[in-house]
Amino acid sequence: MKFEGDWESFEVLLEAVEIKWDARVAEKGMAKISKKKNHNKRMQKQKCKSELAEKRRKMTIVCLEPQMAPLLKRRIEEIAGVGTATVWLNAKELTVSDAKEHLDRLFIPKTEALKQFLNEIEIENLDRINNRTKVVDPKGDEWDLIFKYWTKVNQYVFTNHWYQLVAENRLQLGEVLQVWGFRCKGKPCFAINRVGQRSELVNIDGASSSRQQ
Template identity: 35%
Template sequence: MAAINNPGEPAMPGPMRQEIERMAGMGENPTWVGSKWVKWSDVMPNLSRLLFSGKALLEGQLSAGEKERMGVKGKLGVKMVDGEGGVWELDFMHWTSVDKYVFSNQWIQFVEEFGVVEGRLLQIWCFRDTDSQLCFAFNVVEA
């Protein structure tokens, strides 16, 4: 996988890139999704979810089948690679009432393990593994 970044896209941490290569194959280039400043509501244990703007997140990334499964089941199971190359199982949903995408399930465990707090910058990429499953990569940056 070439370590080529688009303008405005940050460099991906090496362990993250290596795990994506293992999961997706050498030819897969992750798609830069964007950054999100972590808010207090993203790290509250009682909420246990990350909200991300719907329009900016996955324009053209979700397949018709994935959209249908999200509509029927309400969520899609996805894998997420962290900046150290660890792999997490998250639930991915679309809240149509507020047009936001939501990551939940192991999100709060990720927050606790990486000490994610309000004001940190979360960098997000998406990619497909060798089974064509939608996956994400999250890197937390101290601001």
């Protein structure tokens, strides 16, 4: 078939068609990009929510009625004397990092009870020097650990042979540990009581059970 019309007009028409086609292709491409961006935003939002929920779960302190285990009570009195006062300081769920051999430390979140247990000089020295302290484990064995305050994470920490304590007591991830304080010859000492898995201590509604060990 032979075209005998105005070639210039035909070329203009063809160019217009090409421009319109390119515009439609670009529009579809932008729609796909926009759809992908919206999908990525939703996925990122869901991920942030999941991470926040996990952080809140880990930060949640299981609030059980403090009850000193008889074995620990007897051991503390053997170390510091009959009638030695004990103070419940905190409850801590054992996390993966708390049970790592190369980290060898247990973070203890700050609480008002812990702040009141320590005097001003002890608090001032905790972030400057290595303070060795006695720690009685759940079996009643005595350990010589370092107790410090790490300003970078704003938490207290037990270190230096902490992992050995975990291994010898066979402490499990998710297990809740109660930290108690007492004094021996005027110096702060600590006792650690194991009270079971967090999942066993808190029901679906978040209420504490009465189980104690």
